[in-house]
Amino acid sequence: MSRLRVTPAHGQGRDRLYVSLRDGTTVAWYDKDTGRVSVLSGAGREEVLSALAPYLTGEVTVGPPRVPTPADLDRLSLHPDDDLAPNRPGEALHAELDAVRAAGSDGSSGFSGSDGFSGSSGSSSSHGSLPRRRWRRWRQDPRQDPRQAELLAQETIGDRLDRLEDAGWRVLHSIPLPGAARIDHLAIGPAGVLAVRTLPAWKRRVGVADPLVRVGRAAPVPHLRWARRAAERASRALAADVRPVLAVVEPARLDALPMPPDVRILRDAEIPALASLGGVLKPADIESLYATARDRHSWLRV
Incomplete structure (x- = not known):
């Protein structure tokens, strides 16, 4: 039995699947809109992809979480x-x-x-x-x-x-x-x-x-x-x-x-x-x- 579980989450305009350990610690997530799998520490890449395999569609990019670009930051204007x-x-x-x-x-x-x-x-x-x-x-x-x-x-x-x-x-x-x-x-x-x-x-x-x-x-x-x-x-x-x-x-x-x-x-x-x-x-x-x-x-x- 896999030690990972997959749960959906919706909000802030994002449709994601979170991958977590049995104790609830998040180790990765899959952004359906961007086709990106972001992997944190705590689980291996292959293990994460195996858990997500039934849910992946089309081409996906796998790697560490994306960091906002300067263009992203320019759009931030805080009250x-x-x-x-x-x-x-x-x-x-x-x-x-x-x-x-x-x-x-x-x-x-x-x-x-x-x-x-x-x-x-x-x-x-x-x-x-x-x-x-x-x-x-x-x-x-x-x-x-x-x-x-x-x-x-x-x-x-x-x-x-x-x-x-x-x-x-x-x-x-x-x-x-x-x-x-x-x-x-x-x-x-x-x-x-x-x-x-x-x-x-x-x-x-x-x-x-x-x-x-x-x-x-x-x-x-x-x-x-x-x-x-x-x-x-x-x-x-x-x-x-x-x-x-x-x-x-x-x-x-x-x-x-x-x-x-x-x-x-x-x-x-x-x-x-x-x-x-x-x-x-x-x-x-x-x-x-x-x-x-x-x-x-x-x-x-x-």
């Missing part, structure tokens, strides 16, 4: 409301915490203003490291909204990723997906496309038992499954190979043995090392994918 490039790290959390502060300005909501975790600063105040005084205050005050620690974690990772721009990377933050889901960060650079999920640890032990991740004494959560799902949806939106990344912020200890083969797990301090990696995307490809990714409409049907 400010559709441009995701201005999004701050944790943009959605900023909005949620601003609403909490507005509704409970007397302090009953547990949201701290200038002396605590600011949800409306618009910039990363930690520059990759959470000030110990603010972290201790959050741990000691049960009224503090846990989203504040999540926001600081996203700002920390966002700041690290933004610093990769000098090495040829392009980064987007807080990408909204259909439903309530979001991609915390999307990094497009010489080493490929990364869908980054942020995990705040703040000096607690992190244990990974795929797909579950435990932080401190909290109950295990399927962060790796969610990271894979985000990368798969990004792959569909961009017609490109996207690798999932779990970025752990300041863990006291990180136990991940065996390391998941398909999800890259990084400490926040390891993100700058991405600047030395390459060999996957050329500068023109990076800009083309970034132009597609920053358009809100690219994410409406994934």
Whole structure:
């Protein structure tokens, strides 16, 4: 029995057949209109063609996903409301915490203003490291909204990723997906496309038992499954190979043995090392994918 399955999908003017593994991971798709089979990592060319054989008609082209040409990009004219490039790290959390502060300005909501975790600063105040005084205050005050620690974690990772721009990377933050889901960060650079999920640890032990991740004494959560799902949806939106990344912020200890083969797990301090990696995307490809990714409409049907 083949380990691949074929499912149809219609939308955005496209008629496609998606090829996926049994766990739902997309490894290829067939555009009926263009007669093109785009193959990602995770399955071989012959295996994909064998699965698609009953559905292929006429002449087909097989290869990696097509990257938009400069002519394609010239046709892109984004309305400010559709441009995701201005999004701050944790943009959605900023909005949620601003609403909490507005509704409970007397302090009953547990949201701290200038002396605590600011949800409306618009910039990363930690520059990759959470000030110990603010972290201790959050741990000691049960009224503090846990989203504040999540926001600081996203700002920390966002700041690290933004610093990769000098090495040829392009980064987007807080990408909204259909439903309530979001991609915390999307990094497009010489080493490929990364869908980054942020995990705040703040000096607690992190244990990974795929797909579950435990932080401190909290109950295990399927962060790796969610990271894979985000990368798969990004792959569909961009017609490109996207690798999932779990970025752990300041863990006291990180136990991940065996390391998941398909999800890259990084400490926040390891993100700058991405600047030395390459060999996957050329500068023109990076800009083309970034132009597609920053358009809100690219994410409406994934």
